[in-house]
Amino acid sequence: MSGLCGWIGHGAGAADNRVLIEAMAVPLAAFDQNPVATLQASRSALALSARAQSSHVWQGDGLLVAVWGEPELDDGAAAQGQGQSQGQGQGQGQGQGQGQQDGLAERVARLWRRDPDAVCVKLGGAFALAILDDAKGDALLAIDRMGTHQLSYQTAGEALVFATSSDALIRHPKTPAAIDPQGLYNYVYFHMVPAPGTVYRGQQRLLPGECLRFRHGGVEKRTYWRMVFDEQPQHSFEDLKQQFRELLRSSVLDAAGTQPYGAFLSGGTDSSTIAGVMRELNDKPVNTYSIGFEAEGYDEMSYARLASKHFGTSHHEYYVTPDDVVAAIPRIGAVFDQPFGNASAVPAFYCARMARADGITRMLGGDGGDELFGGNERYSKQHVFALYDKVPGLLRKALLEPAVFNFPAGRHLKLIRKARSYIEQASLPMPARLETYNLLGRFGPSQVFTAGFLAGADTGAPLASLAHTWAQNDASSLINRMLALDLKVTLADNDLPKVIKACELAAMEAAFPFLSDRMVAFSARLTARQKLNGTQLRYFFKEALRGFLPDDIITKQKHGFGLPFGVWLQKHKPLQQLALDSLSDLKARQIVRPEFIDALVGQHLNEHAGYHGTMVWVLMMMEQWFKQRSAPQS
Incomplete structure (x- = not known):
């Protein structure tokens, strides 16, 4: 599960933070086994898991930077092609040195030092970004204009914890998992959980073209890009x-x-x-x-x-x-x-x-x-x-x-x-x-x-x-x-x-x-x-x-x-059994009425397999999501 995770405003030192950030990053590489680069300071840490061409990290002068993706940076400077300086200038831990091939993260760091508000505007393409200034307690999170990458975050006291996957975010001790009924309701309504909400209490996600500034324990969000239509014929x-x-x-x-x-x-x-x-x-x-x-x-x-x-x-x-x-x-x-x-x-x-x-x-x-x-x-x-x-x-x-x-x-x-x-x-x-x-x-x-x-x-x-x-x-x-x-x-x-x-x-x-x-x-x-x-x-x-x-x-x-799930559900016994077992287990969570589940599979599905099969799928996948991570009930 490629992506990035980290926090600012928590920790007793770089050594302890390294242990925690490595634990947080485990879900990021769970499926594609990409290398993980980690950065840590006294009160902050970052991890990035991605293939080499999509992994950009840099650390120096108290600043930690991670960029996931292959974005273009319009900063007026050509790619330096240089690695980071030893010690403060490179990723540490597993996957050490990822992102050194073009100096993108270092260029982002320089632009941040010059003009923090310009960073997102000058980044193009698909990306997720995290910049942490450990000494000042200042941070910037952002995702691309189209929302190709997602980024969740949660504040906890003086800390900001974030990750491109909630599975990583809930591994931090300050942001344990707690199911939000609104997130589950929105899921059944839309068949997904739309941003800025998530399925967890206290967690939010950035919207496409949105960035977040964290300063002095407070969060400020703004839209740095929005679709603007020019509806007058020009050509x-x-x-x-x-x-x-x-x-x-x-x-x-x-x-x-x-x-x-x-x-x-x-x-x-x-x-x-x-x-x-x-x-x-x-x-x-x-x-x-x-x-x-x-x-x-x-x-x-x-x-x-x-x-x-x-x-x-x-x-x-x-x-x-x-x-x-x-x-x-x-x-x-x-x-x-x-x-x-x-x-x-x-x-x-x-x-x-x-x-x-x-x-x-x-x-x-x-x-x-x-x-x-x-x-x-x-x-x-x-x-x-x-x-x-x-x-x-x-x-x-x-x-x-x-x-x-x-x-x-x-x-x-x-x-x-x-x-x-x-x-x-x-x-x-x-x-x-x-x-x-x-x-x-x-x-x-x-x-x-x-x-x-x-x-x-x-x-x-x-x-x-x-x-x-x-x-x-x-x-x-x-x-x-x-x-x-x-x-x-x-x-x-x-x-x-x-x-x-x-x-x-x-x-x-x-x-x-x-x-x-x-x-x-x-x-x-x-x-x-x-x-x-x-x-x-x-x-x-x-x-x-x-x-x-x-x-x-x-x-x-x-x-x-x-x-053709609804069609196959009527004929294929193993698929029927998986769906029925999932819905039966879902009853015990006291989210969906057992009577509705019984009517869905016993009556509605026979009336219109394609239409009502969709609801069977949605509820089955909710239960499967719970099963795969033993998530807490609401």
Whole structure:
């Protein structure tokens, strides 16, 4: 589990701190076995576990610096290529000397000395950062603009403890694990725990583009970067197309780095585009990897094969079986430091594992394309709902709504039922309208959770958090407001952790070409109509790549590596047993009502396996998360 951890404001000396920081760092290397570099002073310590090219540490003059990732630093200085001075200038302990290859951490330290507020602004790309000034009791924590890396923190008296994994953070004696019912409630609502919250009391996480300053025992947070949309047309289509194609090549090249790499290939527009650009940049066929399922309506291997044949990639396939799912479930529960309920982590893991067996150490993913260029189906659906706002209020209230809702026997007529549903959804404000089909909302919190558990959770918090994020962006168009929301909730909180952790479980790194700073800035300059033209999704993206991507891929419906869990659950006995055992054990935790679990598996699942299977998965993975770390109950 690559990443960093540490603290400031605690300890009796460097020797004792070294023992503690090494213990904290154990979870960071649990899956990929990367070397660990440690730094320690009298009242602070840092540890960083990563491959050499992503590990940057420096210590000198009472300052400890760790940078995880391969960011660019725009400090006006070329990389020094020098190691640190003996003693104070290098990492100590296991993995000694990691990060000395380019002097990045030392350059960050110099910039911090000159202008602390400029450090985050001048760092680009994916990173997590920690700077500790032991003598002054001053610290800076930060993560990248897209939230590719996560960073949790907790204050305890005069100390600040932090880690990119909560599994490491709770190993510090000042921040022991204590489950937060709100975190679990948010998990069941969203199928993940969205930042800034965590599943532990007292712990918080930084948001994308956010940094934290710790001084004199106090915490100050600020947003150093936020997505700003320029919705006025500035360039012709041909100019934009040329810029886009050049950015694709440079972003893929940067993401690939110098190590053996391959790419996920689902056959969708994003993964196919990356595969095609990879092939453009290489004289030899590049490696692409796909997952299939022997389940009707779930397997899209034909599109991956089409993309591979079109671009001439060296393609590799694996068909995930129900037995594979049974084997993966406990491992998925272990690798995530928060409960995580996106079942697509399973096929992503098997895809990455297949690549790792071929000697690949970095996988490129197409994540971010939908959230930058307008590719999710809900964008077009919300556009249709928003049209209702354009109908004059008097006409809506005096004519349309009375006619639809008072129509005789309307509930028996399909057209009238659809009209009622449309009006009901269209009348909801954004972003609450996006949660119309939320599973927890459909069942009702009081039907799902025990009364004792609900006493410690705010059932309105999930929607309030969405509304807060929605309000942070002032874009004038509906599509850009939705994109800004999804960059946080769908991408940073869900899709990126899914791919990164699935890759980590396979001892693999993940990189995302669409999330380069320049690509993100380019997408912000596109007009709203270039992203969503009526109900046409990612209009510019597809038009700019006509002739490059196969037409069948441009016009296909979005799918991806969805797992047929509900379908298999009805037929595969070992999967049934694992799910039932997990849910049975979950009953004893007094979080979910036993009656609800019984109804879920005894009635609802038979009514609609795909829909209700999702709730089975979410609850099963909560229990698996508990089991894998023997976490305390709330």
